[in-house]
Amino acid sequence: MRAQPRLDETIEEALRTMDKAEFEHVLRGVFEEDEWILITLGGVLGGGIGLAQSAIVLALERA
Numbered sequence: 001m002r003a004q005p006r007l008d009e010t011i012e013e014a015l016r017t018m019d020k021a022e023f024e025h026v027l028r029g030v031f032e033e034d035e036w037i038l039i040t041l042g043g044v045l046g047g048g049i050g051l052a053q054s055a056i057v058l059a060l061e062r063a
Helices: 007-017 019-063
Strands: none
Touching: none
């Protein structure tokens, strides 16, 4: 019976042999399709947190 290569070990070995630029290229390809969602969500969350922080600071100044 032949031993079958394990996919996880094969992928792990391939990732270990990559330099930083190659790894970034692979990782970017994974997220490229949904990148606009991440950017939009980050902007919305950042804006919401900024507004909440402003409200808290203004409320504390009035107290």
